[in-house]
Amino acid sequence: MSKENIAEATKLVAEAKDALGIDASPSDVWALLQTKLSPSIPFEIHQLCYATVYEGIDDVKPAWIPTADIVANTNITKMMQQKSITTYQEFYDWSVNDRNNFWMTSMKAIGIQWQDEPKAAFKGDPAHITYFPGGRLNISDSCFGKRPLEDPAIVYSVESNARSLRNMSFGRLDALSNRIANGLFSKLKLQVGDAVGICMPMTPESIAIYLGVVKAGLVVVSVADSFSPEEIATRCRLSNAKAIFTQDVIYRGAKFLSLFGRVLKADAMIQAEKERSRNKSDFNDSKETKSDSGLDDDDICMRIIVLPGMLHANSYPEAVVDETNSTWSDKDAQGRDVLLHESVVAIMRENHDASWYDLLDGCSDTFERVPRDSMDACNILFSSGTTGEPKAIVWSHSTPIKCAIDGFYHQDIHIGDRVAWPTNIGWMMGPWLLFQLINGATIGLFNGITSTEGFCEFVDEAEISMLGVVPSLVKSWQARNATANCDWSRIKKFSSTGEASDPGTYLWLMSRVPGYAPVMEYCGGTEIGGSFLSSTLVQPNVPSMFSTPVLGSKILMMNAESEVILESAFETRSDGSGSGELVIVPPSIGLSTTLLNRDHYNVYFEGMPCGPAGEVLRKHGDEVEFVRSSSHTSKKNVSTPYFRALGRCDDTMNIGGIKVGSVEIERVCNLVDNIQETAAIAVSGPHGGPSKLVVYVVLENGTEEGSEGCDEDSLRNAMQNYIKAHLNPLFGISDVAIVQSLPRTASNKVMRRLLRDAYISSALKRSKM
Ligand SMILES: Nc1ncnc2c1ncn2[C@@H]1O[C@H](COP(=O)(O)OP(=O)(O)OP(=O)(O)O)[C@@H](O)[C@H]1O
Numbered sequence: 145m146s147k148e149n150i151a152e153a154t155k156l157v158a159e160a161k162d163a164l165g166i167d168a169s170p171s172d173v174w175a176l177l178q179t180k181l182s183p184s185i186p187f188e189i190h191q192l193c194y195a196t197v198y199e200g201i202d203d204v205k206p207a208w209i210p211t212a213d214i215v216a217n218t219n220i221t222k223m224m225q226q227k228s229i230t231t232y233q234e235f236y237d238w239s240v241n242d243r244n245n246f247w248m249t250s251m252k253a254i255g256i257q258w259q260d261e262p263k264a265a266f267k268g269d270p271a272h273i274t275y276f277p278g279g280r281l282n283i284s285d286s287c288f289g290k291r292p293l294e295d296p297a298i299v300y301s302v303e304s305n306a307r308s309l310r311n312m313s314f315g316r317l318d319a320l321s322n323r324i325a326n327g328l329f330s331k332l333k334l335q336v337g338d339a340v341g342i343c344m345p346m347t348p349e350s351i352a353i354y355l356g357v358v359k360a361g362l363v364v365v366s367v368a369d370s371f372s373p374e375e376i377a378t379r380c381r382l383s384n385a386k387a388i389f390t391q392d393v394i395y396r397g398a399k400f401l402s403l404f405g406r407v408l409k410a411d412a413m414i415q416a417e418k419e420r421s422r423n424k425s426d427f428n429d430s431k432e433t434k435s436d437s438g439l440d441d442d443d444i445c446m447r448i449i450v451l452p453g454m455l456h457a458n459s460y461p462e463a464v465v466d467e468t469n470s471t472w473s474d475k476d477a478q479g480r481d482v483l484l485h486e487s488v489v490a491i492m493r494e495n496h497d498a499s500w501y502d503l504l505d506g507c508s509d510t511f512e513r514v515p516r517d518s519m520d521a522c523n524i525l526f527s528s529g530t531t532g533e534p535k536a537i538v539w540s541h542s543t544p545i546k547c548a549i550d551g552f553y554h555q556d557i558h559i560g561d562r563v564a565w566p567t568n569i570g571w572m573m574g575p576w577l578l579f580q581l582i583n584g585a586t587i588g589l590f591n592g593i594t595s596t597e598g599f600c601e602f603v604d605e606a607e608i609s610m611l612g613v614v615p616s617l618v619k620s621w622q623a624r625n626a627t628a629n630c631d632w633s634r635i636k637k638f639s640s641t642g643e644a645s646d647p648g649t650y651l652w653l654m655s656r657v658p659g660y661a662p663v664m665e666y667c668g669g670t671e672i673g674g675s676f677l678s679s680t681l682v683q684p685n686v687p688s689m690f691s692t693p694v695l696g697s698k699i700l701m702m703n704a705e706s707e708v709i710l711e712s713a714f715e716t717r718s719d720g721s722g723s724g725e726l727v728i729v730p731p732s733i734g735l736s737t738t739l740l741n742r743d744h745y746n747v748y749f750e751g752m753p754c755g756p757a758g759e760v761l762r763k764h765g766d767e768v769e770f771v772r773s774s775s776h777t778s779k780k781n782v783s784t785p786y787f788r789a790l791g792r793c794d795d796t797m798n799i800g801g802i803k804v805g806s807v808e809i810e811r812v813c814n815l816v817d818n819i820q821e822t823a824a825i826a827v828s829g830p831h832g833g834p835s836k837l838v839v840y841v842v843l844e845n846g847t848e849e850g851s852e853g854c855d856e857d858s859l860r861n862a863m864q865n866y867i868k869a870h871l872n873p874l875f876g877i878s879d880v881a882i883v884q885s886l887p888r889t890a891s892n893k894v895m896r897r898l899l900r901d902a903y904i905s906s907a908l909k910r911s912k913m
Pocket of ligand 1: 528644665
């Protein structure tokens with residue numbers, strides 16, 4: 145750290161303290177400093193100010209403190225006023241103690257449109273629940289009608305020219321999705337309830353397709369565009385998809401990646417598997433299975449509808465794009481349709497696969513939405529598979545209400561907000577983002593590599609006001625200083641999901657906005673339809689910590705003996721901190737009720753103890769720590785617990801007789817110089833015995849393995865010193881392995897179980913030698 149930076153930080157802190165007087169708490173001092181620290185001031189100075197202000201405090205260190213104005217304008221405050229509730233704590237308690245009232249009031253506040261409005265939010269026992277009983281709706285209806293038709297529903301760009309924006313209005317989105325819905329019935333002859341895959345990047349068309357499928361009363365099958373043919377096949381087979389939308393190619397980093405080819409292969413795999421099982425059953429019993437038409441249902445392969453990947457790319461010769469905002473055009477400069485990539489045209493199956501244009505040709509812009517029961521499926525999604533086989537989770541027409549209510553309170557989304565979250569329809573945050581249309585938001589979409597300067601420029605140009613992130617993305621932006629030429633002053637808040645984040649990196653993220661912007665950590669899961677643990681704009685924000693359970697979600701925390709250590713969000717059974725497995729006390733709108741590939745009851749309820757008042761409990765499998773802030777917070781800020789995610793319970797280890805989450809160890813190891821990231825695993829010997837701590841290390845870009853301080857022994861010593869100083873001297877590291885990268889799921893989560901397997905098998909080999 146340079147002498148100048150140290151001097152500047154010392155001066156800034158001293159000035160703030162002088163201005164506030166000696167009674168000021170550290171968070172008061174920070175509240176003033178956050179207004180003085182701009183992104184153009186070296187980050188080192190931000191870090192030093194933060195460390196100085198909170199010197200000697202190790203628990204809750206707010207890096208963003210809301211002003212009275214911000215608090216007053218939140219959706220939470222407005223709802224509290226409507227309900228005559230004065231504190232956030234009371235508001236949360238109301239949301240879980242009077243759940244029916246909370247969900248019905250909130251559902252009305254976000255303007256859900258019903259054909260038959262339900263009278264209650266819940267019916268039945270919590271493990272076999274019906275949401276909004278008697279309600280009939282098509283959830284797509286609620287995505288429209290909040291904004292004038294000419295307002296932008298989507299603002300988007302492609303990587304070849306991030307600063308050149310286009311938008312699709314609500315009117316155009318409605319009309320295009322209507323054409324698609326018409327095409328599904330008239331051209332593809334699909335029926336209400338049929339499943340339709342979407343395997344393509346998040347583009348305006350993929351949003352329109354999703355809405356078109358839902359409007360028609362069909363079910364979207366979410367398939368991430370990064371998947372291999374096997375993975376695509378598994379998802380389409382499990383959900384019995386009758387058709388799938390995809391692109392010819394994906395353009396990324398100036399390269400074309402074939403997508404249609406992968407989907408075609410996936411379909412061939414499904415057919416081959418059907419053929420095999422048919423032969424087997426023919427062999428076992430020779431019963432006739434053909435239908436009246438002579439065709440077995442199984443003979444029908446998926447119809448593939450192919451969109452041109454270059455639809456909006458102005459770097460592509462001849463492809464020009466509509467700049468007028470008001471009409472939909474996918475014509476090139478000569479007025480022709482943008483062509484499908486020639487490699488794809490050659491392999492499309494005649495009479496079976498259709499181009500996007502074939503589907504839309506002659507279809508009307510108007511369509512009468514198909515009303516569905518509140519529990520009818522609208523989307524089949526798949527979990528990431530960090531703990532095993534991905535689960536096929538059914539979202540009903542009620543689930544998006546949870547996405548929108550979470551967004552309304554926790555991301556504080558208002559009509560006219562511009563919301564971006566790099567993701568894909570294949571992951572739950574894709575549909576989550578789409579359903580922020582219910583809150584009247586405009587969705588920001590970037591078709592390209594999002595770890596780049598290009599994406600950061602898009603955020604600036606598109607005037608994004610709520611930016612969603614995943615931790616690995618933020619690490620890449622920080623490493624390449626990707627925001628250097630961007631003005632992110634319109635961002636009012638960030639939100640982060642997917643896996644535990646790193647507080648150092650998130651302080652950097654918050655500091656990219658003049659005056660700082662908070663990060664709403666958002667932890668939940670595909671089967672939750674959103675989150676159970678998050679933050680709000682009415683509470684001080686702490687990097688990588690959650691300030692509250694999500695409104696309407698009741699949680700408990702249990703220790704290994706199934707004893708409750710945190711009963712309600714604000715009443716802990718110990719004064720300081722504690723950690724345990726988080727369990728959910730249902731019901732709550734959004735919690736899944738059906739899995740296609742497992743027994744839902746067995747997965748979430750079987751074997752669970754009862755809650756303290758005899759409540760049914762639902763398992764989730766996350767390890768969470770709660771921490772009460774020590775006396776540093778100002779008297780205004782109630783000392784309620786904050787929460788820290790410690791990772792999946794499966795990744796929790798017992799080292800030296802003490803339970804610790806892998807994420808906790810990694811957080812400390814990541815502080816060592818030259819380390820980009822780490823993964824901590826516990827391994828027992830072949831005959832059991834105490835677990836040994838093994839740390840996998842990825843070195844920072846450009847750091848040579850074996851260079852000074854970067855061999856396994858030196859790294860182990862350095863990490864051990866940090867663990868000793870910041871965590872617990874009893875956590876001794878047994879082994880260190882330097883690797884190029886960590887194995888991740890397609891949604892970017894570290895697969896610690898693969899590392900464990902690999903380590904055990906290599907240790908086994910070594911022991912045999
Ligand atoms: N903000 C966050 N901080 C920490 N962890 C998070 C956060 N958001 C999500 N997670 C982790 O991701 C999990 C949810 O992810 P997802 O629904 O994709 O299922 P998964 O648990 O990764 O996969 P599977 O259930 O198939 O094993 C959470 O339970 C939590 O462990």
